[in-house]
Every structure is written in C-alpha cells, then in structure tokens.
C-alpha cells in the first residue's frame with residue numbers, strides 16, 4: 742500500500758542513501774568489468790586496447806574496495822540494478838557493432854569509455870561527500886583511491902583522443 746511505503750520512506754536516512762548508492766556502484770563496476778575486455782578486443786589502436794586492459798585490472802581492485810566498504814558497514818556485498826550504467830554500456834555496444842571496421846571506431850569507443858568514467862566520477866564523488874558527512878573516514882579513503890583512478894583514466898582517454906585517435910577518425914592523420 743502506498744501509505745505504508747510512504748511511512749517507511751520517511752524513516753530512511755543518509756546511511757540508507759549511502760548503502761543504496763554503494764549497491765548501485767557495485768553493480769556498475771561489475772558490469773564494467775565484463776564490458777572492458779569486449780571494448781579492448783574491439784579497438785583497432787593498440788594504445789586504446791592497452792588503456793582498456795589497464796583499466797580492467799584497476800576495476801578488479803575497485804570491486805574489491807567496494808566489498809571492503811560493505812564489510813566495514815557490516816552489510817552483504819550486493820548490487821542493485823543501475824539502469825544508468827546499463828544504458829551507457831549499451832551505447833558502447835552499439836558503437837562496437839555499428840562502427841566495426843570503420844576508421845572512426847576507436848574515437849567512438851574512447852568517447853563511450855569516457856561516458857562510463859564520468860558516470861563513475863559523479864557517483865564516487867557523491868558517496869565520498871556522504872561518507873564524509875557520516876564521519877566514515879576509512880570509507881572515504883577507500884572510495885577516494887578509486888575516484889583518483891577514474892579521473893586518471895578519464896584524462897588518459899582524453900589524451901589518447903587528442904594524440905591521434907580523433908584526427909584519424911577525421912582522416913587528418915594516417916592510421
């Protein structure tokens with residue numbers, strides 16, 4: 742019944758919000774872990790493949806950090822379907838399919854991967870702010886380590902695009 746739902750919603754706290762956000766990210770990281778090898782395999786440029794493979798290894802550690810956070814909270818590590826990351830990854834799959842064999846494939850993949858990173862940067866930023874308000878310094882530290890990796894990955898992808906991937910797609914540089 743709607744009234745019961747409303748009553749229980751009223752008692753929800755910042756801790757509840759935090760745990761929901763954590764589950765969302767846990768689901769997202771696991772999905773990203775599965776998507777990155779496909780993107781690495783699909784990319785033409787060896788540097789793009791290497792960037793995706795490097796981030797796949799980092800993502801494994803990020804999943805483990807989230808599991809540590811669940812443990813600190815005494816909660817079971819469980820994901821919650823995140824339609825946002827499903828949609829972003831679905832768009833990445835579309836690029837892989839629709840641009841296969843195209844000189845623009847890598848530019849598309851780098852852009853798709855940056856959309857993933859930006860989603861994660863937004864979510865980790867929020868969770869760190871909430872953990873700070875909740876006084877959970879150990880959790881802030883764990884999540885900050887991941888946030889720095891996501892930011893570094895985003896920067897590396899920007900550099901790859903600017904270093905030639907985008908110009909090759911625009912036929913300004915030889916492959």
Ligand SMILES: [Fe+2]
Pocket residue numbers: 770773800803861891
């Ligand atoms: Fe991540």
